[in-house]
Amino acid sequence: MVESTSIHFPSILQQQRPLELVFRGVSVTLDKKKILHDVSGVVRPGEVLAVMGPSGCGKTTLLNALSGRIKIDSGSIRLNRENICKRLRKKICYVLQQDIFFPDLTLRQTLVYTALLRLPDSLSYADKIQHVDHIIDVLDLRRCQDTIIGDVLKRGLSGGEKKRANIACELLTNPSLMLLDEPTSGLDSYSAYSLMSKLKKYAEKERKTVVVTVHQPSSQIFYMFDKLLLLCNGQTAYFGDVKKVVDFFNDIGLPVTPHYNPADFILEQVKGSEEIKEKILAASKDARKLPDYPEELISDCVSATVNLCDKYIHNFDDRCHTNAKDEDDSGRSSWSDDTQSHASSTVSGTEDDGSWQWPTCFWTQFKVLSQRNFQEARPRMLSKLNWVQTVGLGLLAGLLWFQLERKEESLHDIQGWMFFSTTYWMLFALFGALASFPSEREVINKERLSGAYRLSAYYLAKMVGELPLTITLPTVYLLISYPMLGFHSPVVFLTLLGFLLLNTVVAQSVGFFVGASCMDLEVSITISALYTLATQLFGGYLATNIPSWLKWMQYLSMVHYAYQNMQIVEFSDGSPIQCSTTSKFTACKTNSHIPVQDILEAQGATLPLWANTLILLLFLLVFRVLGYVVLRYFRRPK
């Protein structure tokens, strides 16, 4: 980390007001299990509060509560004496324990897209890029800026680099309050120290309020914190100055062994016997009566004891109004328009304007997300393996049905090629969309929770950004196989291609809808397999004598419509099919060629081209809308 580099924010981002965080008597129950009981603390601008405690004591739950991601049963969480609300949440950034990114994007691309989405439109593109460069230098990420983020399958950034990348994304927006869940986990001692000292300097210099959860800090890191909140079974075991914690333990008869890391010592105590835990918790309760216990944790600032708070109110802009007004404002804010997200680090141009604003307009969000979607999906959708598969199958299909004659004897083969082509691209698109969804969902959820963009902008961008990639491979496949079949009409080729692509895009919508609806990948694969196989059975090629009571099923088969359309085009506009001497078509008794209608009826087709197309478009619309509704109302990020 570049120690000498301080953080310079563009002037528009410097308008952030320092925030004092006060949480008092916070209790949280999850799934009927009491996780936090009466936890209190205060962190002032420029201070770093460390939340420590054994695994499972409720550190992450506390950060979730402070960020507004989970509801509290009782108590209050206030920023500058104001109950936390939607408007204030945008000033909070929450660096999650997990590093959630698109694995195929480079670090620089990730940061640039974050800046373009989360910095206000009033900043120019050049300023945003300059700011990204600056943050890259501050967090000493220049050497790895062009490395992909990576995941378990692809090597990319190291664990420490990912952690810093995670923080860099949040720092970009110059948040007033930073909540960091175990930022040093997985780092070596030097990197951990370096990161914490950078955060400490940042908090001091920029008057930021920082809360971090840590597991086992070194003593060097431990004394870097200003305040400590020690949790034991979800209760406060100690809250106060870090420098006084040793005295606290000494005073209750648990003296810290000399030359022993105090952080290790106190953690061992709160993991000790029930008797010791009781002793510590009782002493912590008694400490609330001591004169140096923060006043704002004793009295309720808003309700009655305004005088106590006056001491702090002068430090801050008194534009922070009462809670009632705020809730009223936020209820009417545009935030509720398109997202259910709350915790955010987004910066909008002006402060305290009473309503929530997206950092960028819809058009910017759509443009940036389309670009990002294209860049993120390209390596996945146009991977070497997919090229090999497409070219290989195009050649194989071309060789299998090579130079087919336009005779009744070849009819079944021509139809076989059409049916294979439609079903193959249906499966490819549907399962492709399904497989990409679980990892994408995590990133979207994180970004929706941070209030980075409208869901509608993301959704539209996803459709548009991926479209060129979705249509590339089927086009190549058709370009290879169609001429090999011996068919040469460019008009027929283009029309067939149109229907093949429509079928592919419809299948992708179904995959996206199923992926969005099912949280469990196995369930979504099973549902998709059932649907696609049923769709094939009722497509009109495999079974031509469908029992009348099951006939309705073919109307749910998207392949049915695409396959029928391909036949209508090929047999109407291409060269006609010659009757055989022993033709099964009655029309061949008087005709030398099979009428198109007879070919279609033999396959159970009844609808004209326009009707099949309209139904395919309806499939597309319905599944796209359903996918949006599911994400908007049923799969809200929590």
Ligand SMILES: Nc1ncnc2c1ncn2[C@@H]1O[C@H](COP(=O)(O)OP(=O)(O)OP(=O)(O)O)[C@@H](O)[C@H]1O
């Ligand atoms: N949604 C939930 N429903 C029920 N229990 C939960 C839920 N989320 C967390 N818990 C439980 O709450 C307790 C506190 O979890 P939390 O993740 O806050 O602990 P932590 O101190 O951050 O742990 P660690 O240090 O291991 O990350 C744990 O016992 C956990 O199993």
